[in-house]
Amino acid sequence: MHQTAWTKKGSSLPSDRIPPKVQSQPTPAKTKAKGKRKDSAPPKSKDVRKLEKLRDDLRNASGHDADPSGGCFCQARMHGLSIYTPICRACGLILCELNLPHHACPHCGAALLTAAAKEGLLGMLDARIAETMAKEEEEWQRQLQAARSAEGAFPTLSAAGTRAGPGAADAQSAHPVNQTHKVLSLDAKTRRVKVASYAPPAASRAAASAEKRAREAEPEYKRVPAPPAEVVCAPAPAGERPWANMRGLNAAYVPPSRV
Helix, strand or coil, rough: CCCCCCCCCCCCHHHHHCCCCCCCCCCCCCCCCCCCCCCCCCCHHHHHHHHHEEEEEEECCCCCCCCCCCCCCCCCCCCCCCCCCCEEECCCEECCCCCCCEECCCCCCCCCCHHHHHHHHHHHHHHHHHHHHHHHHHHHHHHHHHHHHHHHHCCCCCHHHCCCCCCCCCCHHHHHHHHEEEEEEEECCCCCEEEEEEEECCCHHHHHHHHHHHHHCCCCCHHHCCCCCCCCCCCCCCCCCCCCCCCCCCCCCCCCCCC
């Protein structure tokens, strides 16, 4: 029997036989601080990915590796002039934008950049990447703010409009019509509200993905091959016709008409 200050030995009172009730101290509930959910960062655009690939290739290349595609010898006649290496300092070949700076010169095989020029170009690419991403982040936040304002003015059934930000590369797949959303309907017989989920057919999503990949693929440029090693020249003309055209163009002299 539980002994208390008022319990007597051999007592038969029921109150003395009841053990005291010990109240447990309430444990404080663990409160988990919920921070404000940050908006997801915008996906990298095609321009940012292209700049990052160029920076990584330039950083890992030795500069003496030849272009697997053979380069281009249009000398900026068919394509734009290269903004990184417009000319080869070894042979003087004019380089178009298809001749990337981490490859060697397609004519003489010399490196297009010195060590100092390579470091300077890497710094410039890092600055351009940071600037482009800052502009895209600013535009992303502006679009999110506009979407929140629009939702406050006119609520929508789906959050698909906010999920598709300005950084989405494919506007077709980001459209609410091509995303899974909920449909609210009213049954006329039972007068009950029904909520059903609707997803677009897989064929439309596959077509949108194929169209997105086709747009993001690099365009096929027509490259000008290297000139032949041998110089094509006409044979010596005969003595009786030193003015004859020996290259087979069949040109004939037409005297000017008399006035």
